Every structure is written in C-alpha cells, then in structure tokens.
Amino acid sequence: MTDKIMLAHGGGGTLMQELINKDIVPAVADGSLFELTDSALLDLPGGRVAFTTDSFVVRPLVFPGGDIGRLAVCGTVNDLAAAGALPVALALGLIIEEGLDMEVLRTMLTSIGSAAREAGVKVVTGDTKVVEKGAANELFINTSGVGVLTGTIEYSVSRIAPGDSVIINGFIGDHGIAVMSARNELNFVSPVESDAAPLGDMVQTILREFGDKVKCMKDPTRGGLAGCLNEMAQNVGFFVDQDSIPLRPAVKGACQMLGLDELTVANEGKMVFIVDSSAEKEVLALLQRHPFGKDAAIIGHIDKRAGLVRMQTALGGERIINPPYGEELPRIC
Amino acid sequence: MTDKIMLAHGGGGTLMQELINKDIVPAVADGSLFELTDSALLDLPGGRVAFTTDSFVVRPLVFPGGDIGRLAVCGTVNDLAAAGALPVALALGLIIEEGLDMEVLRTMLTSIGSAAREAGVKVVTGDTKVVEKGAANELFINTSGVGVLTGTIEYSVSRIAPGDSVIINGFIGDHGIAVMSARNELNFVSPVESDAAPLGDMVQTILREFGDKVKCMKDPTRGGLAGCLNEMAQNVGFFVDQDSIPLRPAVKGACQMLGLDELTVANEGKMVFIVDSSAEKEVLALLQRHPFGKDAAIIGHIDKRAGLVRMQTALGGERIINPPYGEELPRIC
Numbered sequence: 119m120t121d122k123i124m125l126a127h128g129g130g131g132t133l134m135q136e137l138i139n140k141d142i143v144p145a146v147a148d149g150s151l152f153e154l155t156d157s158a159l160l161d162l163p164g165g166r167v168a169f170t171t172d173s174f175v176v177r178p179l180v181f182p183g184g185d186i187g188r189l190a191v192c193g194t195v196n197d198l199a200a201a202g203a204l205p206v207a208l209a210l211g212l213i214i215e216e217g218l219d220m221e222v223l224r225t226m227l228t229s230i231g232s233a234a235r236e237a238g239v240k241v242v243t244g245d246t247k248v249v250e251k252g253a254a255n256e257l258f259i260n261t262s263g264v265g266v267l268t269g270t271i272e273y274s275v276s277r278i279a280p281g282d283s284v285i286i287n288g289f290i291g292d293h294g295i296a297v298m299s300a301r302n303e304l305n306f307v308s309p310v311e312s313d314a315a316p317l318g319d320m321v322q323t324i325l326r327e328f329g330d331k332v333k334c335m336k337d338p339t340r341g342g343l344a345g346c347l348n349e350m351a352q353n354v355g356f357f358v359d360q361d362s363i364p365l366r367p368a369v370k371g372a373c374q375m376l377g378l379d380e381l382t383v384a385n386e387g388k389m390v391f392i393v394d395s396s397a398e399k400e401v402l403a404l405l406q407r408h409p410f411g412k413d414a415a416i417i418g419h420i421d422k423r424a425g426l427v428r429m430q431t432a433l434g435g436e437r438i439i440n441p442p443y444g445e446e447l448p449r450i451c
Numbered sequence: 452m453t454d455k456i457m458l459a460h461g462g463g464g465t466l467m468q469e470l471i472n473k474d475i476v477p478a479v480a481d482g483s484l485f486e487l488t489d490s491a492l493l494d495l496p497g498g499r500v501a502f503t504t505d506s507f508v509v510r511p512l513v514f515p516g517g518d519i520g521r522l523a524v525c526g527t528v529n530d531l532a533a534a535g536a537l538p539v540a541l542a543l544g545l546i547i548e549e550g551l552d553m554e555v556l557r558t559m560l561t562s563i564g565s566a567a568r569e570a571g572v573k574v575v576t577g578d579t580k581v582v583e584k585g586a587a588n589e590l591f592i593n594t595s596g597v598g599v600l601t602g603t604i605e606y607s608v609s610r611i612a613p614g615d616s617v618i619i620n621g622f623i624g625d626h627g628i629a630v631m632s633a634r635n636e637l638n639f640v641s642p643v644e645s646d647a648a649p650l651g652d653m654v655q656t657i658l659r660e661f662g663d664k665v666k667c668m669k670d671p672t673r674g675g676l677a678g679c680l681n682e683m684a685q686n687v688g689f690f691v692d693q694d695s696i697p698l699r700p701a702v703k704g705a706c707q708m709l710g711l712d713e714l715t716v717a718n719e720g721k722m723v724f725i726v727d728s729s730a731e732k733e734v735l736a737l738l739q740r741h742p743f744g745k746d747a748a749i750i751g752h753i754d755k756r757a758g759l760v761r762m763q764t765a766l767g768g769e770r771i772i773n774p775p776y777g778e779e780l781p782r783i784c
Contacts, residue, residue, distance in 0.1 A: 126777020130673025130717075133777050135682075156670075157503040157534035157598070159605065164497055170490040171542035171595050172578045175586075201490035209504035211593045213546070245505045245593075249782060253508075253588040260544045260578075262504050262595030265490070272492065337489075340463025349468075384463075444459020444466050449582060 123218040128248025137246065141220075145227035146210060146234065146241040158242035160207055166267040168203035170194060173211075173260040177449045179226065181300035183292070183311025184386070186259055187229030189451060192314045192386055194263040195237045196337045199321040200389065202273045202329075203265030205237060210244035211260035216251045226257060237316030239263070268322065269329050277333040278354050282420040283398035285391040287320065287405050288413035289313065290343050291369040294383035297450045298376065306375060310368050315387030320408045324391065327404060331397035336390050339451060341442050344381040346390055347427045348441035355426040358418030358439075381429075382442040384450045392420065456551040461581030470579065474553075478560035479543060479567065479574040491575035493540055495599055501536035503527060504595040510782045512559060512589055514633035516625070516644025517719070520562030522784060523592040525647045525719055528570045529670045532654040533722065535606045535662075536598030538570060543577035544593035549584045559590060570649030572596070601655065602662050610666040611687050615753040616731035618724040620653065620738050621746035622646065623676050624702040627716035630783045631709065639708060643701050648720030653741045657724065660737060664730035669723050672784060674775050677714040679723055680760045681774035688759040691751030691772075714762075715775040717783045725753065 126133045174190045184192075191208065198205040210230065214223065234241050292313040299308035317337070325332060338346035343363070347356045365380055373380045387410060393401050398416055405411035418429075427439040459466045507523045517525075524541065531538040543563065547556065567574050625646040632641035650670070658665060671679035676696070680689045698713055706713045720743060726734050731749055738744035751762075760772040 124777065125781045128673075129775060129777040129781070130675075130678045131715075131775035131777050134674075135774075156505075156530035157501040157536060157596075159534065159600070160500045160502055162495075162500050167493045167495050167500070167597070168490040169493055169540055169542055169595075169597055170576055171544045171593065172489075173544040173546050173580045173593060175546060175580045175582050177586075197489035201492065203490065207502055209502055209595050211504045211506040211544075211595075213506050213508060213591055243503055247506045247508045249508050249588065252585070253510075253782075254591070255582065255586045258546055258587070258591065260504065260506060260593040260595075262502075262542050262544075262593075263490075264500070264502055264597065267492070340461075340467075342463075345463045382464075441468075442462060442464035444457065444462040444464050448458045448462070449586075 121220045123214050123216060123220060123223060123248055125216050125248050125250065128246055134246060141224055142227055142244060146231045160264065162266055168198050168201040168265040168267060170197040171260065171262040172197060173258060174451055175258050175449050176297060176451055177255060178300050179256055181312055182296045184314040185226060185229050186257060187226040188233040188314050189386055190259040190261045191230055191233035191237055192316045193451060194261040195239055195316040195318050198263050198265035199318045200335045200337050202267060202325060204268050204322060205239040205263055205265045205318045207240050207242045207264045208234060209262045210241050212246045213254055213258040214248045215254045215256050216248055218256055233316060237318055269325065271329055273332060273334050275334050275350050275352050278392050278420055280354060280420050280422045281395050282333055282392050283395045283416055284356060284358060284418040285393060285402055285414060285416050287389050287411040289364040289366050290385055290388065291380040291383035293386040294447050294450045295369050295372045298447055308368055308372050310366060313385055313387035315410050317387065317389050317410055320410045321389060323408055324401060324404060328397050328401050331394040333392040338385050338388050338390055340384050342382040342384055344439045345442055351425055351427050353424050355421045355423030356418060357421050357428050359430045360432045362415050362417045364413050364415050381439060386451065454553045456547050456549060456553060456556060456581055458549050458581050458583065461579055467579060474557055475560055475577060479564045493597065499600040501531050501534040501598040501600060503530040504593065505530060506591060506593040507784060508591050508782050509630060509784055510588060511633050514645055515629045517647040518559060518562050519590060519592055520559040521566040521647050522719055523594045524563055524566035524570055525649045526784060527594040527596040528572055528649040528651050531596050531598035532651045533668045533670050535600060535658060537601050537655060538572040538596055538598045538651045540573050540575045540597045541567060542595045543574050545579045546587055546591040547581045548587045548589050549581055551589055566649060570651055602658065604662055606665060606667050608667050608683050608685050611725050611753055613687060613753050613755045614728050615666055615725050616728045616749055617689060617691060617751040618726060618735055618747060618749050620722050620744040622697040622699050623718055623721065624713040624716035626719040627780050627783045628702050628705045631780055641701055641705050643699060646718055646720035648743050650722050650743055653743045654722060656741055657734060657737060661730050661734050664727040666725040671718050671721050671723055673717050675715040675717055677772045678775050684758055684760050686757050688754045688756030689751060690754050690761050692763045693765045695748050695750045697746050697748050714772060719784065
C-alpha cells in the first residue's frame with residue numbers, strides 16, 4: 119500500500135475498493151459496511167424528512183479545536199438540527215487531490231467517524247473522487263444529511279413575531295479566528311479554538327421541552343451572526359445588545375488586529391434560537407445546562423422594523439448591522 | 452453584476468444570496484424557491500428511503516452529448532434507480548473556482564435544471580462554495596439524492612443465482628470516449644456522444660412489470676462493465692459473450708487507438724440488470740421499447756464460479772475479465 123493518494127485510488131477499481139474497505143468504512147462507519155449498491159437504504163419512522171447538503175473547503179485541513187472532518191459532520195448535522203430534525207444519516211463525498219498523504223486522509227476519516235458518533239448520526243453511503251495534483255487543494259468534503267422531524271411544527275422565519283427573544287448558545291467568532299490563526303501566511307498566534315460541535319442533541323433537548331415556544335432556529339456559519347440575523351429579518355426586525363453577545367477577549371483582539379467585524383466571523387457550533395419571550399428564561403436556563411450551551415445568552419429581541427438588524431452598541435449608540443456583502447475570511451468552512 | 456465568479460460569491464453574504472436567488476434557484480429549481488432554512492423538508496410516502504451521494508469532477512465541463520450538469524443529475528438519479536428507488540429529491544453542492552465565467556456557470560445550472568425535469572426529480576436544497584483561482588478546476592458538483600422504494604423487494608447481489616440472465620440497456624463505453632475526445636491534449640476526433648441519461652423511468656418501467664424477476668441492478672460507471680460485473684460477482688460468477696455486448700464501431704476504434712479496454716470505459720446511461728432467466732425475453736423486449744433501452748441485449752448469464760467474470764471472446768476463446776486496478780481515464784465523471 120502506497121502512502122500517498124494516487125489517481126488510481128479514484129478509479130472505480132481494485133485500489134479504490136481497498137481504500138473504501140480498509141480505510142474509509144472502518145473509520146467512518148464504525149466497522150459496519152456500506153451497502154455494496156451505491157445507495158443506502160434507510161428505515162425511517164413515518165413523518166417529514168429533512169434533507170441538506172454542505173461542502174467543506176476549509177484551509178488548512180487542521181486548525182485549533184478541529185479539522186475538516188469534524189467540520190463536515192458538524193456543519194451538516196447543525197443544518198438538520200436548525201430545521202428541528204433529529205439527524206439520522208450522512209452521505210460522505212470526498213474529492214481528494216492526488217499526492218495527499220494517506221496518513222492525513224486517515225486522520226480526517228477518523229475525525230469524521232468520531233464526530234459522527236458524538237453526533238449520534240451514521241455515515242451510510244459515500245463517494246470518492248481523486249483529481250490530479252493541482253486540480254484541488256488537498257481535500258474537499260461534501261456531507262449530505264437526512265433527519266427526521268420529531269414534532270409537527272415547521273420552524274421557519276414566518277413564525278417570528280415582534281417581542282420574541284433572540285438567544286445564542288455561546289461565544290461568537292471562535293471558529294473563524296481559530297482557522298485564521300492556523301494560516302501560515304498570517305502572522306498571529308491565538309489561543310482561540312474552533313467551536314465546531316454537533317448541536318443535534320442540544321437542540322432536541324430544547325425542542326422536547328419548549329418545542330411550541332421556539333419560533334425558528336438558524337446556525338450562524340458563513341457570514342457570521344450578522345449574516346444569520348439579516349437572513350432571518352424578512353418580515354420583522356432584530357434589535358440586539360452588543361454587551362450581551364458572548365465574545366471572548368481573544369476573539370475581539372484578533373478581530374481588531376485583522377480589521378474584522380466579529381459579527382461577520384463564522385461559527386460552527388452556534389445556534390440562534392428565536393423564542394417566545396414568555397419562555398426565554400427557561401430556554402436560557404436549559405441551554406446553559408447543556409455542555410454546548412453553558413455560555414448561552416439572551417442577546418436581543420424582535421421588533422417590527424422589517425428587514426432591519428439594529429444593535430445597541432457598548433458605547434450606548436445604535437448601529438445598523440448590514441448583511442456582509444461577501445466573505446471577509448475565505449475558506450473558513 | 453460581474454461576469455466572473457468572485458470569492459465573495461461564496462461568502463454567505465449579499466452577493467451569495469443574489470447568486471442563489473437570481474441564478475441558481477431559477478435555473479435548477481424550476482422557479483420555486485429553496486427553503487430559506489438550510490434544510491429542505493420532504494413529505495415522503497411511507498416506506499423505505501434510498502440515500503446516495505456522488506461528486507462530479509469531469510474535465511472538460513462540456514463534452515459531446517452532455518456536460519457536468521447533466522452528468523451530476525444522471526449519476527445520482529441512476530444510483531437511486533439501481534437500488535429500485537424512485538428518485539424524488541436532489542441536493543446540489545457546488546464548489547466553484549474563482550474566476551469561472553458566470554455564463555459557464557449559468558449554462559451548467561440550466562443543464563442541471565433541464566436534466567432534473569427530464570428525470571422527474573426536484574432540486575430541493577443546495578450549497579455553494581467558492582475557492583481561490585488554482586484551488587479547484589473550474590467547477591466540481593456534488594449531488595445527493597433521496598428516493599423512495601416503490602416495492603418491498605430489496606435488490607441486492609445476494610439475490611443473484613446461477614442461471615440468471617445478464618442484460619444491459621445498450622452500447623458500452625460511449626461516455627468515457629466522448630469525454631476523452633473533448634480533451635484538448637488528446638488529438639483525436641470521434642463522433643461518439645456521451646450516453647448520460649436519467650434511467651429512473653426506464654428502471655421503474657421494468658420493475659412495475661417484472662419486479663420480482665429482477666434480482667439486482669447496477670450502473671456500470673467508473674470502472675466500466677468490467678468493474679461493475681466484478682463488484683456483483685461475490686457469491687456467483689459471470690459468463691458473458693463478447694459478441695453480444697453492444698459496442699459501437701467508433702468506440703471500439705477509439706479504444707484501440709488509445710490502448711483502452713472498452714470493458715473498463717465508463718458509462719453514464721447504462722444499467723446492468725440481473726434477471727431470472729424465465730423472464731429474460733420479456734424484460735429485454737420491454738427495455739427495447741424504452742428510449743434508453745432500444746439497443747438492450749442479453750449479454751450473458753450467471754454461473755457458480757464465485758468471484759470470477761469470464762468472457763467468451765469474439766474469436767472463440769475465453770478470457771477472465773479482471774476488475775480494473777485503477778482508472779484508465781481519470782476524471783471522466
């Protein structure tokens with residue numbers, strides 16, 4: 119067995135079968151075999167099914183607090199969680215650059231398997247492509263996910279109403295800063311670790327208790343909190359309080375140094391909950407008892423100024439939070 | 452609007468929303484909107500669900516008879532069809548290289564929409580990433596698919612028994628040769644067009660009539676017919692007759708010129724059916740009445756020599772068809 123990925127590993131032949139059977143399946147599928155057929159068959163309980171996809175192109179592959187493998191699981195699991203679905207199955211699409219160290223690939227696969235177990239989701243099917251050296255950057259991963267809706271409520275922005283409370287489960291900006299600190303071309307060292315985490319369990323814990331009080335959920339990934347709130351501000355407005363938004367001093371410092379707005383920096387383990395204000399304290403308390411929610415905070419409320427996200431600044435002023443135009447930090451997920 | 456894809460198009464901000472709302476959704480989703488949330492909700496009828504994923508990295512993006520967009524739909528639809536599932540929904544993951552002409556992207560999106568309509572499947576959710584120039588080759592597409600099992604039979608290699616017949620729905624090798632003929636570095640011109648086609652309807656037509664007589668199906672994509680038959684030859688052997696395998700003279704000629712074995716060249720509109728021999732003639736006749744099966748042929752039968760794929764050659768000899776080791780033609784899908 120060579121220690122580098124070769125084009126032939128993606129060729130649909132013996133070498134690809136070996137890679138799948140010896141490296142991919144044992145690492146990501148907990149030893150159980152993929153179906154030989156190219157589709158996995160799922161026995162789902164009755165009801166509605168959530169379906170999502172996400173590609174991951176983060177650079178570098180490994181960064182403080184995570185790697186592309188953990189990210190690929192968490193990102194898709196969290197998209198399902200945001201829809202109110204219990205994540206059930208993942209499909210794993212690998213696009214590998216010829217010449218990638220086999221050990222690097224194995225480490226990423228192990229990370230995928232570990233994150234999937236943590237998330238309580240099974241990798242049930244996959245696809246492997248290899249492209250020539252220079253035709254991709256080391257490794258791109260696509261994960262698609264299927265989840266089942268556990269209740270009858272369809273969480274959506276149309277449920278949001280003035281007076282609702284806005285809650286986030288912890289510190290913002292950790293992921294983006296952790297990835298940037300791992301880039302060789304940027305000369306800064308940061309103690310910040312990525313927040314990449316699978317939030318399915320945390321979300322289900324909230325929904326089991328307060329499912330009818332939750333209006334909508336969204337994970338503030340690319341575009342950060344600013345992008346997330348602006349996407350949700352369709353028929354209503356948001357008013358948030360800068361002082362109440364959990365922000366680590368190290369992230370604040372790194373953002374100042376890099377000239378970034380922390381509100382636009384990506385998160386991979388955060389969820390924004392819009393909840394009926396009558397339940398805000400109970401939802402907050404329950405979130406804070408969960409490992410991924412211990413720094414949760416109520417950060418604002420909904421008002422009637424449709425399309426507008428406003429922020430009370432720490433200095434007492436008011437600022438409009440515009441949606442980011444493009445990306446301040448490319449390839450952070 | 453710029454006419455080139457910029458990094459900012461993948462940034463989760465206003466520019467990405469514009470790309471999604473103005474270009475992606477109208478082209479691929481038939482004008483209906485993706486859910487704003489990152490997951491689509493599917494109302495599936497009761498029963499088992501098939502789930503699959505496939506990434507497409509074909510080079511060049513456009514080739515005789517198809518393009519990466521059509522391929523991305525057909526490949527995933529055909530994986531679902533091979534499982535006996537009716538394709539229902541696709542998720543579309545785009546990884547775009549910075550600098551790609553917007554017109555090229557639009558053309559590929561239009562092709563995706565057109566192929567999805569032809570396949571009777573809906574693109575319900577998606578993800579867009581942009582990587583720096585040089586970090587990917589123009590465009591990679593991942594499609595994941597969900598389908599519903601229409602019957603109670605689970606088609607699998609374990610159902611195959613000695614005496615069963617092996618049927619294919621038409622000419623082999625067209626796709627691989629069509630792609631190779633479009634590569635600038637190869638100096639040959641070929642009249643061959645890719646066979647890329649969505650086979651869901653053809654397969655369902657067969658299963659409705661002969662579902663219990665069909666043992667297993669598999670699409671001979673990467674690795675070609677040789678790879679496909681070898682993957683199915685687990686507990687049984689295959690014996691095929693070279694003269695009966697549909698092969699266009701132009702494909703045969705191109706393979707000879709390029710030093711390729713046509714049995715290992717990829718197809719994207721072919722399905723191998725293993726059927727009870729008592730129904731072989733009826734299945735063949737029904738296939739031949741379908742537009743994608745008019746050149747269908749019975750190409751061999753199953754025997755007891757487990758793990759072995761043998762071929763009666765045109766010259767009267769016998770040859771063992773080994774699984775390809777790697778890929779003879781990289782990036783043909």
